Amino acid sequence: MYTLITGASSGVGRELAICLSQTRSLILSGRNTERLNETKSACKNNDILLWPYDLEKTDRLEAELSAWIKENNVQIDSFVHCAGLMKMVPLRAINYEIILNTYSVNVFSTQLIIKTLASRKINGGNLKAAVFISSNISNRGAAAFSAYGASKAALDGLARNLAAELAPNIRVNSVLPGGMITEMTKDMFADENMRNMFNKNYPLGIGTPKDIAPLVEFLLSDKSGWITGQQFVVDGGRTIDITERKD
16 A cells, blocks of 8 residues: 655655655655655655656646556555645735646645545545645735635645545545745745744744654554544644734
8 A cells, every 4th residue: 555645856745755654655746756756765665656747737637647546556545735836925916827826736636636546446445544734824814825825725624525525434634834944935934034033933943844744644544543624733833822022
């Protein structure tokens, strides 16, 4: 059995792949084959397959994934959606293409992948657990994040509805990280003022992908066999701290 991880070429996806490879056989997905191979080289075992795919191309996703599963004769029992597209765009500059691409990667592809993996005809009824990597912004809000934040709220809604629809055979949960230093956010955190602001407002400081991996591993395992449809916030205490810091 394999675990499919999207967005595995960097950031949270890469860190999860390295962590989960200690106990699982993996399928790594992302747009860049070279970077997927770098992730593969960092993993702890040799039973690693690659499915390079651009998740913005949702019109071909079901057919491509179905054909790949058949061609490689694999069975997939778990799925982690780490792929994410985040752009800071104020409303005055937003356009249809930005919204469509954000939702395609963050939401639409997720639903099409899990539909494919839940198919008995394609995957033999082997899927047991899925974890969607969302964001703590899905329950809150931030300027210039309307497309990204709304897409993550939609992703959490998708998790809850699929959890109800696919029970008792498939469990679906989402993990909501706070601010973390990843490939996607490194430019933002390169700004000293931004980095200082985050450190002031996060009781436990800025996170890294290593702070997410153990929870995801738990949610994929039988140890979480009575947990589904839940949102797990992992944000260093950001969402519970209303202390006003003036310096």
